[in-house]
Structure formats: structure tokens, C-alpha cells
Amino acid sequence: MAMLEINNINCFYGNVQALWDVSMNVGEGEIVALLGANGAGKTTLLNTVTGLVKPASGHVSFMGKSLDGVPVHSIMEMGIAYLPEGGRTFPDMSIRENLEMGAYPRSMWKTRKAGIDRMFELFPRLKERSKQMASTLSGGEKQMLAMARGLMSNPKLCLFDELSYGLAPIMVTEVFRIVQSLREDGITVLLVEQNVKQSMEIADRAYVLENGHIALEGPCCDLMDNSYVKKAYLGL
Amino acid sequence: MKWSGLKKEFQYIIVAIIVIFFAFVPLFGSTYAITLSSTIMMYIVMASCWNMFSGPAGYISLASGAFVGLGFYASGFLSTRFPLPVLMLAGGLASLVLAVIIGSITLRLRGVYFTIFTFCLVELVKAVMTWYEIMVVRKRGLNVRNFGPNAAFYAMLVMVVIALAVVVIVRKTRFGMALTGIGESEDAAAHIGINTTAYKVSGFAVTAFMMGTVGAVRATMLNHIDPTSAFNMMFSFLPVLMCVFGGMNTFLGPIIGAIVFAALQYNLITKIPQIYMIIFGAIMILSILFMPTGIVGVYERVRKAIENRKIQKVGGHL
Numbered sequence: 001m002a003m004l005e006i007n008n009i010n011c012f013y014g015n016v017q018a019l020w021d022v023s024m025n026v027g028e029g030e031i032v033a034l035l036g037a038n039g040a041g042k043t044t045l046l047n048t049v050t051g052l053v054k055p056a057s058g059h060v061s062f063m064g065k066s067l068d069g070v071p072v073h074s075i076m077e078m079g080i081a082y083l084p085e086g087g088r089t090f091p092d093m094s095i096r097e098n099l100e101m102g103a104y105p106r107s108m109w110k111t112r113k114a115g116i117d118r119m120f121e122l123f124p125r126l127k128e129r130s131k132q133m134a135s136t137l138s139g140g141e142k143q144m145l146a147m148a149r150g151l152m153s154n155p156k157l158c159l160f161d162e163l164s165y166g167l168a169p170i171m172v173t174e175v176f177r178i179v180q181s182l183r184e185d186g187i188t189v190l191l192v193e194q195n196v197k198q199s200m201e202i203a204d205r206a207y208v209l210e211n212g213h214i215a216l217e218g219p220c221c222d223l224m225d226n227s228y229v230k231k232a233y234l235g236l
Numbered sequence: 237m238k239w240s241g242l243k244k245e246f247q248y249i250i251v252a253i254i255v256i257f258f259a260f261v262p263l264f265g266s267t268y269a270i271t272l273s274s275t276i277m278m279y280i281v282m283a284s285c286w287n288m289f290s291g292p293a294g295y296i297s298l299a300s301g302a303f304v305g306l307g308f309y310a311s312g313f314l315s316t317r318f319p320l321p322v323l324m325l326a327g328g329l330a331s332l333v334l335a336v337i338i339g340s341i342t343l344r345l346r347g348v349y350f351t352i353f354t355f356c357l358v359e360l361v362k363a364v365m366t367w368y369e370i371m372v373v374r375k376r377g378l379n380v381r382n383f384g385p386n387a388a389f390y391a392m393l394v395m396v397v398i399a400l401a402v403v404v405i406v407r408k409t410r411f412g413m414a415l416t417g418i419g420e421s422e423d424a425a426a427h428i429g430i431n432t433t434a435y436k437v438s439g440f441a442v443t444a445f446m447m448g449t450v451g452a453v454r455a456t457m458l459n460h461i462d463p464t465s466a467f468n469m470m471f472s473f474l475p476v477l478m479c480v481f482g483g484m485n486t487f488l489g490p491i492i493g494a495i496v497f498a499a500l501q502y503n504l505i506t507k508i509p510q511i512y513m514i515i516f517g518a519i520m521i522l523s524i525l526f527m528p529t530g531i532v533g534v535y536e537r538v539r540k541a542i543e544n545r546k547i548q549k550v551g552g553h554l
Contacts, residue, residue, distance in 0.1 A: 050427070076429035088424035090417055101417055104410065105429040149428065 001064065003028045003188055004157060009048055009058035011041075011212075018044045019055070020212045026157070031179065031189045033199040033220070035233065036209035042192045043085065045209070046161055050075050050082050062157070077105050081155035085162045089145050091135035095126050098134050098145055102152030112152070119148040122178065140171030147178065157188045164195045176202050196233040200224055208233075242535075247487055251400060254491065258393060262386055270385045274457060276498040277392035278450045279478060281399040283490035285446040286475035288403045289439040291485040292412065294419035295343065298472040299354035302361045303331035303444045305467035307451020309365065312378035312461050320383050320391055320456065324449040331448030332441050334361075339437035346422070355472070362467035369463065377462030380455045391453045399446050403487070406442075415439050447471075474501075477516065481523045483530025492531050 002025035011019035026032045047053035060067040103112035120127035164172040193199040200220045208216040307327030406412045414435045417425035483489025504512035
């Protein structure tokens with residue numbers, strides 16, 4: 001059974017249907033990319049997983065446990081780290097304080113020192129700036145801080161929403177390299193992206209969402225050769 | 237909340253001096269001085285507690301008048317039968333219950349909507365109380381037993397110590413961190429596992445409890461209360477004004493603001509009662525325009541400017 005299972009989700013905003021019978025799954029240890037253009041429903045789908053949006057029908061389960069009706073703040077303690085679009089760091093807290101906040105649940109609070117050291121190893125750039133306010137960081141550094149804060153909780157599954165959003169190309173490469181390295185730590189990743197090419201390069205499998213429907217799915221190597229994907233997303 | 241500028245220990249010492257100074261007022265001061273100090277201390281409690289929740293969490297509450305008013309009426313109903321500490325506890329608990337009910341409904345609202353609701357809450361409770369007096373008991377207002385200026389004074393002093401201790405404790409614990417996190421980015425706070433609604437409601441409730449207790453003491457200083465004097469919008473606005481003037485999100489700011497404004501109010505209300513509100517309004521506008529970070533922020537700026545000048549001088553010699 002897959003780690004994260006999303007079954008037959010239908011979701012509405014008012015009278016507008018945003019997701020149509022969407023099903024997907026993420027297996028343990030995989031990097032799965034969820035791709036699509038603006039307004040395709042990627043973030044909505046993530047929000048149904050974290051409980052921010054309630055689907056009209058359909059179910060989400062994580063490691064065999066249903067996530068229906070589980071509030072946002074409890075999702076994290078189950079082992080899911082969610083990184084919203086644009087990072088959302090705490091601007092007037094220092095980098096160290098931001099990381100401490102990442103270990104907020106009582107079960108993780110005691111081991112926060114070790115966690116911070118681990119994050120500084122993974123993101124050396126944050127260590128240099130550990131006393132700086134988060135608001136003084138560059139876009140890429142903020143994104144790294146948000147990733148590190150998410151990883152402070154020792155998640156089993158990371159949901160990354162638009163990691164590459166607003167970043168310089170060199171930072172995008174850097175951030176994607178870190179995502180790839182998470183696999184070695186046994187962390188499963190669901191990557192929601194508009195940057196189709198680079199996501200396909202690091203992911204094992206991908207789903208393509210179009211107007212609320214899953215248009216395509218399969219291993220990335222196959223999708224890369226798909227003539228439709230080439231034309232519509234890769235510009236070849 | 238930031239300690240900004242002065243060393244933390246130094247700030248504790250300043251506050252300790254202020255408290256000790258107040259403690260000696262009954263020994264040397266006149267009755268007028270005792271009453272004035274009690275009023276100042278009430279506002280220190282209100283401003284500091286308001287700042288404890290609304291400062292970091294960013295939810296501007298104008299409900300203080302409702303909580304103080306409930307304290308007034310707790311005293312009004314019980315003062316003939318019970319001692320002062322019981323009245324304070326009753327006032328505090330009544331406010332706490334109201335805050336939990338109101339908070340769990342309205343703290344899901346964000347930004348200005350919460351402020352508008354709390355603003356209306358004061359009027360709502362006042363209207364209910366007025367209706368109750370006119371239609372049910374058919375008697376306007378209540379008489380409150382006066383325990384004497386000294387009793388009220390020491391009750392306020394105890395509340396100041398408790399309030400400042402609560403403020404420091406909240407600041408130092410995970411509770412304060414959670415409130416700050418909510419204020420800086422509520423979504424991010426929820427995503428890292430903070431039950432934002434629970435924290436907001438409890439922060440709001442603690443503030444309400446403290447305001448209810450000082451309200452109960454305040455009522456005993458007035459002999460007679462009615463809905464207009466109890467559910468007074470001034471109790472809602474003054475703590476905000478004091479925090480803005482002294483410095484929001486700082487430890488010393490609300491205390492400084494409370495001392496300045498309570499003393500000012502006491503003097504102006506007797507001398508120029510018609511226009512003292514205009515003066516308060518002008519001060520409010522000027523302090524938002526010219527010192528948005530309050531007195532504490534101005535001190536910070538001056539200190540930095542002096543430091544920079546020193547650095548420049550040293551640079552000149554090189």
C-alpha cells in the first residue's frame with residue numbers, strides 16, 4: 001500500500017468544481033511530482049491533504065490512517081511536513097528562532113538543538129546567518145529556511161508547494177538538489193511544481209493535472225518522451 | 237515581545253523600582269495620591285495584559301471595556317456579602333467565560349473584522365445590562381461597598397505584580413512563541429503544528445481575566461456604578477493608546493504609556509473636561525505619525541544614532 005493515497009477527490013469552491021475525481025498515490029521513498037499550469041488545481045489538491053480544504057467527496061489516507069477531518073495542526077505530528085507556496089517564514093524572528101518553531105510540538109521540542117545542528121549541516125548558508133532576522137534573507141534563502149523549518153519535525157513525507165517559485169535559476173537548481181538528497185535520508189517527497197523540466201529530472205513518477213483532471217501519469221522517463229508533454233510543457 | 241534596547245535585567249530593575257515606589261505611596265501620600273496611584277496601577281495591568289495578547293498575536297482587541305465592566309458588575313452584585321478577593325476572582329472568571337465564548341466564535345475572524353466585533357461587544361453587553369436594569373430590576377445602577385482607598389490600592393498593587401509576572405512568563409514560554417508565530421504568519425504557524433485557535437482563545441481569556449479582576453477593584457473605588465460607567469469605551473481605547481504611545485510589543489512600553497496617560501487623564505479630566513479627549517486624540521495621531529514604535533522605539537533610535545556617530549568619529553581618526 002502506498003504511503004499517501006488520494007482517492008476519487010471531488011472538490012468545489014462555491015459552485016465551481018476545482019477537482020474532478022482525482023486519484024493519486026505516493027509510495028514510500030519516492031519523489032513524486034504533481035505538475036500543471038496555473039489554476040490546474042495543484043494547490044487545492046495539497047490543501048485537501050492538509051485539511052485546509054474539505055473535499056465534497058473522496059478520501060485521503062496517510063500510512064493507512066484516514067486524514068478526513070484531521071485539523072491542519074495535527075497533520076504535522078503524524079509525520080507530514082507541508083511547505084506552503086512562497087515559504088511563509090516568520091519575518092521578525094531570527095533564523096534560529098524560525099527553526100525552533102519548526103520543532104514546536106511537545107514531542108519534538110526536546111530534541112530541537114540536535115535538529116538545528118542537522119539543518120545547519122544541510123543548509124550551511126543558514127548557519128552563517130543564524131542570528132539574522134528572516135525578513136533580511138533573499139528569496140532563495142527564505143525558501144531554504146522554510147524547507148529546514150519543515151524538516152525540523154523529522155517528517156516521513158514532505159509536501160512542497162512551488163519550491164522554485166520566484167527563485168533565481170541557480171537557486172532552483174540548488175533547492176532541487178536538496179530535495180533529491182532527502183531521498184537518502186528516507187524522506188518521501190511530493191513535489192508540486194510548474195517547473196516541469198527540472199521536476200521531471202529529479203522525480204521518479206509524475207502526475208499532470210489539467211483543469212482539475214489528472215491528464216497524464218507515469219514514470220518520468222516515459223513522460224519525458226510523451227509527445228503531448230513535450231509540446232505542451234517542455235516547449236520542444 | 238521584544239526586550240529592545242535596554243538590557244533585560246535593567247528593565248526588571250526599573251519595573252521593580254516603580255512597583256516599590258508605588259508600594260510606599262500609602263505611607264506618605266495623601267488620599268488623592270493613593271487614588272491616583274490605584275488608577276495608574278489599574279492601567280498598568282490593563283495595558284500590559286492587552287499588549288501580552290494583542291501585541292504578538294496581532295489581533296487588536298477593543299473588548300477591554302466589556303471585561304472591565306463585567307468586573308464592575310461582579311463587584312456590584314457581590315460586594316455586600318463577600319470580601320474583595322472574592323469579588324476580584326468573580327469578576328475575573330466572568331470575563332474569562334465571556335472571552336472563551338466570544339473568542340472561540342470570533343477569533344476565527346482575521347484582521348479588522350475581529351477588531352470591529354470586539355468594538356461592538358462592549359456596546360452589546362452595555363445594552364443587555366441597561367435592558368436588564370430597566371425591564372427586570374427597574375433600578376438604575378448598583379451601589380458598591382467601598383473597602384477604603386488602602387484596600388483598593390493594595391489589591392491593585394498585587395494585580396500589577398501578578399500581571400507583570402504573567403507577562404514575563406508568557407513571554408518566556410512556548411505559549412508566547414506560539415502567539416508571536418500566529419502574529420507573524422498564522423498559516424505557517426498552523427502548518428508547523430500550532431493549534432492556532434486554541435492559543436488565541438487562551439491568550440485572549442488570560443487577558444480578559446486580568447481585566448475583570450482590576451474592574452472589580454475599580455468598582456469599589458466608585459461607590460456607585462451603572463452600565464455607562466462600567467462598559468465604558470475609554471477602557472477599550474486607553475490600553476491601546478498606552479501601548480502605541482509607550483511601544484507595542486515591548487515590556488516597558490505599556491507601563492510607561494499607562495503611567496503617562498493615567499496621570500494625564502486624572503489632571504485633564506478635572507481641569508478641562510470638555511476637551512481632554514481631543515488632546516488624547518491629538519497625542520494618538522502624533523505618536524502614530526512620529527513614533528510608530530513608541531517611546532521605547534524612540535530611545536532605540538537615539539541610542540543607535542549615538543552609536544553610529546561614535547563609529548564615524550573613530551573612523552575619522554583612522
